[in-house]
Amino acid sequence: MLTTDNSHRPLEVVLTIPVRTYDIDFAGIVSNIVYIKWLEDLRLKFLEEHLPINQLMEQGYVPILAGTEIEYKRPIKLIDQVIGRLWASDLGRLKWTVQAEILSNNQLAAVATQKGAFVDLQNGRPIKIPDELQHKYLTSNTSLI
Numbered sequence: 001m002l003t004t005d006n007s008h009r010p011l012e013v014v015l016t017i018p019v020r021t022y023d024i025d026f027a028g029i030v031s032n033i034v035y036i037k038w039l040e041d042l043r044l045k046f047l048e049e050h051l052p053i054n055q056l057m058e059q060g061y062v063p064i065l066a067g068t069e070i071e072y073k074r075p076i077k078l079i080d081q082v083i084g085r086l087w088a089s090d091l092g093r094l095k096w097t098v099q100a101e102i103l104s105n106n107q108l109a110a111v112a113t114q115k116g117a118f119v120d121l122q123n124g125r126p127i128k129i130p131d132e133l134q135h136k137y138l139t140s141n142t143s144l145i
Contacts, residue, residue, distance in 0.1 A: 009087035009099075010140040013045045017082040017102070029075035035102065036068065039112055042086035042100055051133045061118050061127055063096070070112040080104045089113070091137045094126050 017038055025031040047053050047063070056062055076082060083103045090097040095117050102110040117126040 008141075009085070010089075010137055011046065011050050012085060012087035013042060013049055015042055015045050015084045015086075017041070017084050019076060019078050019080060019082055021078065024078055029077055032070075032072065035070055035072075035110055035112070038082075038084055038102060039068065039070075039086070039100055039114060042084045043098065043114070046086055046088075046098065050136055051130060056118075056130070057121070059130075060121050061130075062121060063116055064119050065114060065116045066095070067115045068112065069114075070110055072110050074104065074107060074109050076102070076104045076109050081106075082109070088133075088137050091129050091134055093128060094118075096129060 019030060023030050023034045043063070044053070047056070053062070081104070084100060085103070086098055086100040088096065089099040095115060097113060097115050100112045100114070101108060102112075118129060119125060120127050
């Protein structure tokens with residue numbers, strides 16, 4: 001079961017998400033596949049704010065996904081106002097976990113967890129979580145104690 005804890009969200013990013021006509025399925029609601037795209041948008045914003053992707057690529061590594069889990073709470077329609085939130089819930093030595101929530105008209109519409117790692121572009125093997133991100137994560141955790 002996915003849960004969200006409003007009290008502690010290290011490195012949280014927030015994104016206003018437009019609902020497009022092509023996001024809507026035959027039932028008149030946002031298609032489940034669109035949530036995957038929105039999670040990608042949120043992860044890219046996370047990287048933009050905390051560890052720019054161009055910097056990672058110059059250093060020879062990139063983040064990859066190992067899994068996604070989504071719980072849909074309520075449908076989203078074309079005219080709804082949508083906000084996405086994503087934060088780091090765990091950074092291990094090699095693996096990371098982010099959690100996200102999608103709000104529609106200020107009501108929880110979906111929660112998600114994604115897991116992944118950073119890999120070396122040359123050989124595709126996992127590498128240690130970048131020090132800069134670890135430092136930011138640890139700093140955000142200790143500031144709450």
